[in-house]
Amino acid sequence: MGKRFIGIDVGGTTMKLGVVDERGRLLHKAETPTPSDGQAGLSQMAFQARRIAGEAGISWEQVAGLGLGLPGFLDIPAGKIIRLTNLPWENMPVKDHLEAELNIPVAIDNDANVAALGEAWSGAGAGLQDLVCITLGTGVGGGVITGRRLVHGVSGLAGEIGHIRVEEDGALCGCGQRGCVETVSSATGMVRLVKEAVAEGRKSQLEVQVREGTISARDIFEAADKEDPVALTVIDRATDALAKVMSILSVVLNPAAFIIGGGVSRAKERLFSPLRRAYARHTLAHAAAGVRILPAELGNDAGLIGAAGLTAKWETLG
Ligand SMILES: [Zn+2]
Known part of the structure:
Protein backbone atom coordinates (compact mmCIF):
# COMPACT_ATOMS: atom_id res chain seq x y z
CA MET A 1 0.00 0.00 0.00
CA GLY A 2 1.20 3.49 -0.86
CA LYS A 3 1.92 6.34 1.48
CA ARG A 4 -0.82 8.43 2.99
CA PHE A 5 -0.74 12.06 4.05
CA ILE A 6 -2.95 13.92 6.50
CA GLY A 7 -3.97 17.55 5.98
CA ILE A 8 -5.71 19.86 8.43
CA ASP A 9 -7.32 23.10 7.27
CA VAL A 10 -7.63 25.14 10.47
CA GLY A 11 -10.47 27.67 10.36
CA GLY A 12 -11.70 30.10 12.99
CA THR A 13 -14.57 27.83 14.03
CA THR A 14 -13.92 24.38 12.51
CA MET A 15 -10.91 22.38 11.47
CA LYS A 16 -11.27 20.13 8.44
CA LEU A 17 -9.13 17.01 8.26
CA GLY A 18 -8.42 14.75 5.33
CA VAL A 19 -6.43 11.64 4.42
CA VAL A 20 -4.89 11.89 0.95
CA ASP A 21 -3.00 9.42 -1.23
CA GLU A 22 0.19 10.03 -3.24
CA ARG A 23 -1.77 11.51 -6.14
CA GLY A 24 -3.57 14.02 -3.96
CA ARG A 25 -6.83 12.13 -3.99
CA LEU A 26 -8.97 12.63 -0.90
CA LEU A 27 -9.73 9.24 0.68
CA HIS A 28 -11.49 10.32 3.82
CA LYS A 29 -12.40 13.56 5.56
CA ALA A 30 -13.83 14.79 8.85
CA GLU A 31 -14.60 18.03 10.65
CA THR A 32 -14.30 19.09 14.27
CA PRO A 33 -14.69 22.39 16.18
CA THR A 34 -11.51 24.47 16.59
CA PRO A 35 -10.67 25.09 20.27
CA SER A 36 -10.00 28.78 20.91
CA ASP A 37 -7.22 27.85 23.35
CA GLY A 38 -3.92 27.16 21.57
CA GLN A 39 -2.76 24.30 23.81
CA ALA A 40 -6.15 22.61 23.50
CA GLY A 41 -5.83 23.15 19.74
CA LEU A 42 -2.51 21.27 19.63
CA SER A 43 -3.91 18.34 21.63
CA GLN A 44 -7.01 18.27 19.46
CA MET A 45 -4.98 18.21 16.21
CA ALA A 46 -2.81 15.33 17.45
CA PHE A 47 -5.84 13.39 18.66
CA GLN A 48 -7.89 14.01 15.50
CA ALA A 49 -4.99 13.10 13.20
CA ARG A 50 -4.71 9.67 14.80
CA ARG A 51 -8.47 9.31 14.82
CA ILE A 52 -8.92 10.08 11.13
CA ALA A 53 -6.18 7.60 10.20
CA GLY A 54 -8.12 4.96 12.14
CA GLU A 55 -11.37 5.96 10.45
CA ALA A 56 -9.70 5.72 7.04
CA GLY A 57 -8.59 2.19 7.92
CA ILE A 58 -4.85 2.85 7.69
CA SER A 59 -2.12 2.12 10.21
CA TRP A 60 -0.09 4.98 11.68
CA GLU A 61 3.02 3.52 9.99
CA GLN A 62 1.46 4.28 6.60
CA VAL A 63 1.08 7.99 7.44
CA ALA A 64 4.05 9.76 5.86
CA GLY A 65 3.34 13.26 7.12
CA LEU A 66 0.94 15.88 8.46
CA GLY A 67 0.44 19.36 7.03
CA LEU A 68 -1.51 22.29 8.45
CA GLY A 69 -3.11 25.20 6.62
CA LEU A 70 -3.40 28.18 8.98
CA PRO A 71 -4.93 31.65 8.54
CA GLY A 72 -2.48 34.29 9.72
CA PHE A 73 1.15 35.20 10.33
CA LEU A 74 3.52 32.26 10.38
CA ASP A 75 7.20 31.46 10.48
CA ILE A 76 6.84 28.81 7.79
CA PRO A 77 10.37 27.32 7.75
CA ALA A 78 10.38 27.07 11.56
CA GLY A 79 6.81 25.74 11.65
CA LYS A 80 5.71 28.38 14.13
CA ILE A 81 2.48 30.30 14.49
CA ILE A 82 3.20 33.97 15.18
CA ARG A 83 -0.40 35.17 15.26
CA LEU A 84 -3.61 33.94 13.59
CA THR A 85 -6.37 35.98 12.01
CA ASN A 86 -9.49 34.54 13.63
CA LEU A 87 -8.08 32.62 16.58
CA PRO A 88 -6.15 33.68 19.69
CA TRP A 89 -3.34 31.18 18.98
CA GLU A 90 0.00 32.98 19.41
CA ASN A 91 3.70 32.13 19.42
CA MET A 92 3.22 28.39 19.06
CA PRO A 93 5.93 26.02 17.79
CA VAL A 94 3.32 23.71 16.20
CA LYS A 95 5.74 21.76 14.02
CA ASP A 96 8.10 20.81 16.90
CA HIS A 97 5.22 19.99 19.22
CA LEU A 98 3.28 17.80 16.78
CA GLU A 99 6.38 16.03 15.44
CA ALA A 100 7.33 15.05 19.00
CA GLU A 101 3.77 13.98 19.72
CA LEU A 102 3.05 12.07 16.49
CA ASN A 103 6.47 10.95 15.33
CA ILE A 104 5.91 11.96 11.68
CA PRO A 105 7.10 15.00 9.64
CA VAL A 106 4.90 18.08 10.10
CA ALA A 107 4.78 21.23 7.93
CA ILE A 108 2.68 24.39 8.03
CA ASP A 109 1.69 27.06 5.51
CA ASN A 110 -0.94 29.77 5.14
CA ASP A 111 -4.48 29.00 4.01
CA ALA A 112 -4.20 30.63 0.56
CA ASN A 113 -0.97 28.74 -0.22
CA VAL A 114 -2.35 25.34 0.78
CA ALA A 115 -5.49 25.95 -1.32
CA ALA A 116 -3.22 26.69 -4.30
CA LEU A 117 -1.19 23.57 -3.63
CA GLY A 118 -4.35 21.46 -3.48
CA GLU A 119 -5.59 22.75 -6.84
CA ALA A 120 -2.13 22.24 -8.34
CA TRP A 121 -1.83 18.68 -7.03
CA SER A 122 -5.20 17.16 -7.87
CA GLY A 123 -7.54 20.00 -8.87
CA ALA A 124 -7.87 22.35 -11.84
CA GLY A 125 -4.08 22.70 -12.11
CA ALA A 126 -3.18 19.00 -11.99
CA GLY A 127 -0.26 18.35 -14.32
CA GLU A 297 -12.29 22.33 -8.83
CA LEU A 298 -11.80 21.24 -5.24
CA GLY A 299 -14.03 23.77 -3.46
CA ASN A 300 -13.63 23.67 0.31
CA ASP A 301 -11.42 20.56 0.12
CA ALA A 302 -8.56 22.42 -1.64
CA GLY A 303 -7.07 23.57 1.68
CA LEU A 304 -6.92 20.21 3.40
CA ILE A 305 -5.64 18.42 0.28
CA GLY A 306 -2.93 21.06 -0.20
CA ALA A 307 -2.04 20.95 3.51
CA ALA A 308 -1.51 17.19 3.14
CA GLY A 309 0.71 17.97 0.14
CA LEU A 310 3.09 20.09 2.26
CA THR A 311 4.88 16.97 3.48
CA ALA A 312 4.26 14.92 0.33
CA LYS A 313 7.05 16.41 -1.83
CA TRP A 314 4.29 16.34 -4.41
CA GLU A 315 6.46 17.97 -7.05
CA THR A 316 8.24 14.64 -7.40
CA LEU A 317 5.04 12.57 -7.24
CA GLY A 318 2.45 11.78 -9.91
ZN1 LIG B 1 -4.48 45.83 0.99
Whole structure:
Protein backbone atom coordinates (compact mmCIF):
# COMPACT_ATOMS: atom_id res chain seq x y z
CA MET A 1 0.00 0.00 0.00
CA GLY A 2 1.20 3.49 -0.86
CA LYS A 3 1.92 6.34 1.48
CA ARG A 4 -0.82 8.43 2.99
CA PHE A 5 -0.74 12.06 4.05
CA ILE A 6 -2.95 13.92 6.50
CA GLY A 7 -3.97 17.55 5.98
CA ILE A 8 -5.71 19.86 8.43
CA ASP A 9 -7.32 23.10 7.27
CA VAL A 10 -7.63 25.14 10.47
CA GLY A 11 -10.47 27.67 10.36
CA GLY A 12 -11.70 30.10 12.99
CA THR A 13 -14.57 27.83 14.03
CA THR A 14 -13.92 24.38 12.51
CA MET A 15 -10.91 22.38 11.47
CA LYS A 16 -11.27 20.13 8.44
CA LEU A 17 -9.13 17.01 8.26
CA GLY A 18 -8.42 14.75 5.33
CA VAL A 19 -6.43 11.64 4.42
CA VAL A 20 -4.89 11.89 0.95
CA ASP A 21 -3.00 9.42 -1.23
CA GLU A 22 0.19 10.03 -3.24
CA ARG A 23 -1.77 11.51 -6.14
CA GLY A 24 -3.57 14.02 -3.96
CA ARG A 25 -6.83 12.13 -3.99
CA LEU A 26 -8.97 12.63 -0.90
CA LEU A 27 -9.73 9.24 0.68
CA HIS A 28 -11.49 10.32 3.82
CA LYS A 29 -12.40 13.56 5.56
CA ALA A 30 -13.83 14.79 8.85
CA GLU A 31 -14.60 18.03 10.65
CA THR A 32 -14.30 19.09 14.27
CA PRO A 33 -14.69 22.39 16.18
CA THR A 34 -11.51 24.47 16.59
CA PRO A 35 -10.67 25.09 20.27
CA SER A 36 -10.00 28.78 20.91
CA ASP A 37 -7.22 27.85 23.35
CA GLY A 38 -3.92 27.16 21.57
CA GLN A 39 -2.76 24.30 23.81
CA ALA A 40 -6.15 22.61 23.50
CA GLY A 41 -5.83 23.15 19.74
CA LEU A 42 -2.51 21.27 19.63
CA SER A 43 -3.91 18.34 21.63
CA GLN A 44 -7.01 18.27 19.46
CA MET A 45 -4.98 18.21 16.21
CA ALA A 46 -2.81 15.33 17.45
CA PHE A 47 -5.84 13.39 18.66
CA GLN A 48 -7.89 14.01 15.50
CA ALA A 49 -4.99 13.10 13.20
CA ARG A 50 -4.71 9.67 14.80
CA ARG A 51 -8.47 9.31 14.82
CA ILE A 52 -8.92 10.08 11.13
CA ALA A 53 -6.18 7.60 10.20
CA GLY A 54 -8.12 4.96 12.14
CA GLU A 55 -11.37 5.96 10.45
CA ALA A 56 -9.70 5.72 7.04
CA GLY A 57 -8.59 2.19 7.92
CA ILE A 58 -4.85 2.85 7.69
CA SER A 59 -2.12 2.12 10.21
CA TRP A 60 -0.09 4.98 11.68
CA GLU A 61 3.02 3.52 9.99
CA GLN A 62 1.46 4.28 6.60
CA VAL A 63 1.08 7.99 7.44
CA ALA A 64 4.05 9.76 5.86
CA GLY A 65 3.34 13.26 7.12
CA LEU A 66 0.94 15.88 8.46
CA GLY A 67 0.44 19.36 7.03
CA LEU A 68 -1.51 22.29 8.45
CA GLY A 69 -3.11 25.20 6.62
CA LEU A 70 -3.40 28.18 8.98
CA PRO A 71 -4.93 31.65 8.54
CA GLY A 72 -2.48 34.29 9.72
CA PHE A 73 1.15 35.20 10.33
CA LEU A 74 3.52 32.26 10.38
CA ASP A 75 7.20 31.46 10.48
CA ILE A 76 6.84 28.81 7.79
CA PRO A 77 10.37 27.32 7.75
CA ALA A 78 10.38 27.07 11.56
CA GLY A 79 6.81 25.74 11.65
CA LYS A 80 5.71 28.38 14.13
CA ILE A 81 2.48 30.30 14.49
CA ILE A 82 3.20 33.97 15.18
CA ARG A 83 -0.40 35.17 15.26
CA LEU A 84 -3.61 33.94 13.59
CA THR A 85 -6.37 35.98 12.01
CA ASN A 86 -9.49 34.54 13.63
CA LEU A 87 -8.08 32.62 16.58
CA PRO A 88 -6.15 33.68 19.69
CA TRP A 89 -3.34 31.18 18.98
CA GLU A 90 0.00 32.98 19.41
CA ASN A 91 3.70 32.13 19.42
CA MET A 92 3.22 28.39 19.06
CA PRO A 93 5.93 26.02 17.79
CA VAL A 94 3.32 23.71 16.20
CA LYS A 95 5.74 21.76 14.02
CA ASP A 96 8.10 20.81 16.90
CA HIS A 97 5.22 19.99 19.22
CA LEU A 98 3.28 17.80 16.78
CA GLU A 99 6.38 16.03 15.44
CA ALA A 100 7.33 15.05 19.00
CA GLU A 101 3.77 13.98 19.72
CA LEU A 102 3.05 12.07 16.49
CA ASN A 103 6.47 10.95 15.33
CA ILE A 104 5.91 11.96 11.68
CA PRO A 105 7.10 15.00 9.64
CA VAL A 106 4.90 18.08 10.10
CA ALA A 107 4.78 21.23 7.93
CA ILE A 108 2.68 24.39 8.03
CA ASP A 109 1.69 27.06 5.51
CA ASN A 110 -0.94 29.77 5.14
CA ASP A 111 -4.48 29.00 4.01
CA ALA A 112 -4.20 30.63 0.56
CA ASN A 113 -0.97 28.74 -0.22
CA VAL A 114 -2.35 25.34 0.78
CA ALA A 115 -5.49 25.95 -1.32
CA ALA A 116 -3.22 26.69 -4.30
CA LEU A 117 -1.19 23.57 -3.63
CA GLY A 118 -4.35 21.46 -3.48
CA GLU A 119 -5.59 22.75 -6.84
CA ALA A 120 -2.13 22.24 -8.34
CA TRP A 121 -1.83 18.68 -7.03
CA SER A 122 -5.20 17.16 -7.87
CA GLY A 123 -7.54 20.00 -8.87
CA ALA A 124 -7.87 22.35 -11.84
CA GLY A 125 -4.08 22.70 -12.11
CA ALA A 126 -3.18 19.00 -11.99
CA GLY A 127 -0.26 18.35 -14.32
CA LEU A 128 0.70 22.02 -14.72
CA GLN A 129 4.14 23.26 -13.69
CA ASP A 130 3.36 26.95 -13.30
CA LEU A 131 0.15 28.48 -12.09
CA VAL A 132 -1.40 31.20 -9.96
CA CYS A 133 -4.43 30.50 -7.76
CA ILE A 134 -6.68 33.40 -6.81
CA THR A 135 -9.36 33.11 -4.13
CA LEU A 136 -12.17 35.65 -4.33
CA GLY A 137 -14.04 35.67 -1.03
CA THR A 138 -14.30 38.24 1.73
CA GLY A 139 -10.76 39.16 0.62
CA VAL A 140 -8.59 38.35 -2.37
CA GLY A 141 -6.05 35.61 -1.62
CA GLY A 142 -3.38 34.14 -3.82
CA GLY A 143 -0.88 31.35 -4.14
CA VAL A 144 1.92 31.13 -6.71
CA ILE A 145 3.41 27.89 -7.97
CA THR A 146 6.39 27.84 -10.31
CA GLY A 147 8.13 24.68 -11.43
CA ARG A 148 5.69 22.74 -9.21
CA ARG A 149 6.87 24.56 -6.09
CA LEU A 150 5.02 27.01 -3.88
CA VAL A 151 6.71 30.41 -3.87
CA HIS A 152 7.16 31.92 -0.38
CA GLY A 153 9.65 34.75 -0.83
CA VAL A 154 11.98 36.14 1.80
CA SER A 155 9.34 36.63 4.52
CA GLY A 156 6.56 34.35 3.35
CA LEU A 157 4.49 37.09 1.74
CA ALA A 158 4.74 35.89 -1.87
CA GLY A 159 1.31 35.42 -3.40
CA GLU A 160 -0.44 38.12 -1.32
CA ILE A 161 -1.81 39.50 -4.57
CA GLY A 162 -4.92 40.99 -2.91
CA HIS A 163 -2.72 43.89 -1.84
CA ILE A 164 -1.51 44.96 -5.25
CA ARG A 165 -2.78 48.53 -5.65
CA VAL A 166 -5.01 49.16 -8.64
CA GLU A 167 -6.69 52.48 -7.77
CA GLU A 168 -4.72 55.57 -6.86
CA ASP A 169 -7.23 57.12 -4.43
CA GLY A 170 -9.22 53.99 -3.75
CA ALA A 171 -10.90 52.74 -0.61
CA LEU A 172 -8.92 51.99 2.54
CA CYS A 173 -7.88 48.33 2.69
CA GLY A 174 -7.49 46.19 5.83
CA CYS A 175 -3.72 46.26 5.21
CA GLY A 176 -3.56 50.05 5.61
CA GLN A 177 -3.02 50.91 1.94
CA ARG A 178 -5.59 52.47 -0.36
CA GLY A 179 -6.98 50.99 -3.57
CA CYS A 180 -5.78 47.37 -3.22
CA VAL A 181 -7.45 44.97 -5.67
CA GLU A 182 -9.10 43.38 -2.63
CA THR A 183 -11.13 46.59 -2.09
CA VAL A 184 -12.70 46.22 -5.56
CA SER A 185 -12.68 42.56 -6.61
CA SER A 186 -13.56 40.70 -3.38
CA ALA A 187 -17.17 39.97 -2.42
CA THR A 188 -16.82 42.63 0.28
CA GLY A 189 -15.44 45.12 -2.23
CA MET A 190 -18.21 44.52 -4.76
CA VAL A 191 -20.87 44.94 -2.08
CA ARG A 192 -19.23 48.19 -0.98
CA LEU A 193 -19.31 49.53 -4.57
CA VAL A 194 -23.02 48.74 -4.92
CA LYS A 195 -23.79 50.45 -1.60
CA GLU A 196 -21.87 53.55 -2.73
CA ALA A 197 -23.71 53.67 -6.06
CA VAL A 198 -27.10 53.36 -4.35
CA ALA A 199 -26.13 56.04 -1.80
CA GLU A 200 -25.26 58.32 -4.74
CA GLY A 201 -28.84 57.84 -5.98
CA ARG A 202 -28.19 55.50 -8.89
CA LYS A 203 -31.21 53.36 -9.77
CA SER A 204 -30.77 49.66 -9.07
CA GLN A 205 -32.94 46.66 -8.23
CA LEU A 206 -30.38 45.99 -5.47
CA GLU A 207 -31.72 48.96 -3.44
CA VAL A 208 -33.92 46.60 -1.42
CA GLN A 209 -31.06 44.31 -0.37
CA VAL A 210 -28.87 47.34 0.37
CA ARG A 211 -31.59 48.81 2.60
CA GLU A 212 -32.17 45.50 4.37
CA GLY A 213 -28.45 44.93 4.80
CA THR A 214 -28.58 41.47 3.18
CA ILE A 215 -26.74 42.21 -0.07
CA SER A 216 -24.19 39.62 -1.22
CA ALA A 217 -22.00 39.06 -4.28
CA ARG A 218 -24.51 36.47 -5.42
CA ASP A 219 -27.28 39.12 -5.49
CA ILE A 220 -25.04 41.31 -7.64
CA PHE A 221 -24.49 38.58 -10.26
CA GLU A 222 -28.22 37.76 -10.27
CA ALA A 223 -29.07 41.43 -10.82
CA ALA A 224 -26.53 41.53 -13.67
CA ASP A 225 -28.48 38.74 -15.37
CA LYS A 226 -31.42 41.16 -15.43
CA GLU A 227 -29.21 43.90 -16.91
CA ASP A 228 -29.16 45.94 -13.71
CA PRO A 229 -26.89 48.90 -14.60
CA VAL A 230 -25.26 49.19 -11.15
CA ALA A 231 -24.55 45.44 -10.95
CA LEU A 232 -23.05 45.46 -14.46
CA THR A 233 -20.82 48.45 -13.67
CA VAL A 234 -19.59 46.89 -10.42
CA ILE A 235 -18.80 43.55 -12.07
CA ASP A 236 -16.96 45.35 -14.86
CA ARG A 237 -14.89 47.30 -12.35
CA ALA A 238 -14.15 44.18 -10.26
CA THR A 239 -13.09 42.06 -13.23
CA ASP A 240 -11.14 44.91 -14.81
CA ALA A 241 -9.12 45.47 -11.61
CA LEU A 242 -8.43 41.75 -11.21
CA ALA A 243 -7.45 41.45 -14.87
CA LYS A 244 -4.89 44.25 -14.42
CA VAL A 245 -3.30 42.30 -11.57
CA MET A 246 -3.34 39.12 -13.67
CA SER A 247 -1.68 40.97 -16.56
CA ILE A 248 1.19 42.00 -14.25
CA LEU A 249 1.53 38.44 -12.96
CA SER A 250 1.53 37.13 -16.54
CA VAL A 251 4.53 39.20 -17.47
CA VAL A 252 6.39 38.33 -14.25
CA LEU A 253 5.57 34.62 -14.04
CA ASN A 254 4.07 33.59 -17.37
CA PRO A 255 1.90 30.91 -15.72
CA ALA A 256 0.08 28.24 -17.73
CA ALA A 257 -3.14 29.02 -15.87
CA PHE A 258 -4.92 31.24 -13.41
CA ILE A 259 -7.22 29.18 -11.22
CA ILE A 260 -10.00 31.19 -9.65
CA GLY A 261 -11.79 29.92 -6.54
CA GLY A 262 -13.67 31.26 -3.52
CA GLY A 263 -17.31 32.24 -3.07
CA VAL A 264 -17.36 34.80 -5.90
CA SER A 265 -16.19 32.17 -8.42
CA ARG A 266 -19.53 30.36 -7.96
CA ALA A 267 -20.93 33.00 -10.34
CA LYS A 268 -19.22 30.91 -13.06
CA GLU A 269 -19.40 32.41 -16.58
CA ARG A 270 -20.99 35.58 -15.23
CA LEU A 271 -17.59 36.21 -13.66
CA PHE A 272 -15.32 34.37 -16.09
CA SER A 273 -16.61 35.93 -19.35
CA PRO A 274 -15.98 39.55 -18.36
CA LEU A 275 -12.72 38.52 -16.65
CA ARG A 276 -11.37 36.82 -19.79
CA ARG A 277 -12.32 39.83 -21.93
CA ALA A 278 -10.65 42.26 -19.52
CA TYR A 279 -7.55 40.05 -19.28
CA ALA A 280 -7.19 39.98 -23.08
CA ARG A 281 -7.57 43.77 -23.15
CA HIS A 282 -4.89 44.42 -20.50
CA THR A 283 -2.27 41.78 -21.19
CA LEU A 284 0.63 41.82 -23.59
CA ALA A 285 -0.57 39.46 -26.31
CA HIS A 286 2.60 37.42 -26.17
CA ALA A 287 2.29 36.90 -22.39
CA ALA A 288 -1.44 36.07 -22.62
CA ALA A 289 -1.10 33.51 -25.42
CA GLY A 290 -2.24 30.09 -24.28
CA VAL A 291 -2.84 31.20 -20.66
CA ARG A 292 -5.97 29.57 -19.31
CA ILE A 293 -8.36 31.11 -16.78
CA LEU A 294 -10.03 28.20 -15.03
CA PRO A 295 -12.48 27.70 -12.17
CA ALA A 296 -11.08 25.92 -9.11
CA GLU A 297 -12.29 22.33 -8.83
CA LEU A 298 -11.80 21.24 -5.24
CA GLY A 299 -14.03 23.77 -3.46
CA ASN A 300 -13.63 23.67 0.31
CA ASP A 301 -11.42 20.56 0.12
CA ALA A 302 -8.56 22.42 -1.64
CA GLY A 303 -7.07 23.57 1.68
CA LEU A 304 -6.92 20.21 3.40
CA ILE A 305 -5.64 18.42 0.28
CA GLY A 306 -2.93 21.06 -0.20
CA ALA A 307 -2.04 20.95 3.51
CA ALA A 308 -1.51 17.19 3.14
CA GLY A 309 0.71 17.97 0.14
CA LEU A 310 3.09 20.09 2.26
CA THR A 311 4.88 16.97 3.48
CA ALA A 312 4.26 14.92 0.33
CA LYS A 313 7.05 16.41 -1.83
CA TRP A 314 4.29 16.34 -4.41
CA GLU A 315 6.46 17.97 -7.05
CA THR A 316 8.24 14.64 -7.40
CA LEU A 317 5.04 12.57 -7.24
CA GLY A 318 2.45 11.78 -9.91
ZN1 LIG B 1 -4.48 45.83 0.99
